[in-house]
Amino acid sequence: MKIVKRRNRAMTMERILRAMGDVMAEKGTKKAGINAVAEKAGVNKVLIYRYFGGWNGLLEAYVQRGFFLSMFNERFLDTVPSNPGPDERSKVWSEYVIKLAREFRDRKSSQELIRWEMQNGETELARRLSAFRNESYKKIIDKLAPFPSYDPTALTAVILGGVTYLTLVSDNRNKIVDIDVSTPEGWERIETAIRRIFSSLNTALTAQDTIAR
DSSP states (O other), rough: OHHHHHEEEEEEHHHHHHHHHHHHEEEEETTOHHHHHHHTTSOOOHHHHHOOOSHHHHHHHHHTTTTTTTHHHHHHHSSOOOOOOHHHHHHHHHHHHHHHHHHHOOOOOHHHHHHHHHHSSSSSHHHHHHHHHHHHHHHHHHHHHHHGGGOOHHHHHHHHHHHHHHHHHHHTOOOOOTTHHHHHHHHHHHHHHHHHHHHHHHHHHHHHHHHHH
16 A cells, blocks of 8 residues: 555656646746646645645756756766767767757756746755756766866856757847757757767867877
């Protein structure tokens, strides 16, 4: 009986978190609330307080359990190879960023959450959500980056910052320079650029490492 109850609780929590994403996508994070999430999930709002402790706990669970982006959880990290060889390294890095960009573009709720964080960065909740994502990035960097002296954290920040900006502005601007970020063709150009950046970077760093030896 206890196993059934735990299973039912887990299923209900997942339904609530998925409803949370739907509500944020439809209303935006500012206008979303526990009542709307409860109605969308078809549950009594008392359950949300019982399972998550309130709105802040619900937001944290949404991010930490992979509903923000599937890459931010331990199961994904377990699939990332540690210190891949030179031939594989740039492919793994670029495909990670491209997959993240595609998923971020597809998840309106995640975009709304980032917008909320940008406007409420001084709050404790926004800082905790950001810290969790930063820790996820750091774990991936530690597994993939073979040249710590070249500050892969800063390189990753530049590329992810660019992807985030391009995604967010695509809602109200069609073009960045001459790339139409409202079209699949425009994003194909961006993905090609990402692959070229990581390939060139990998070649340069490998060459530098060879010279240093």
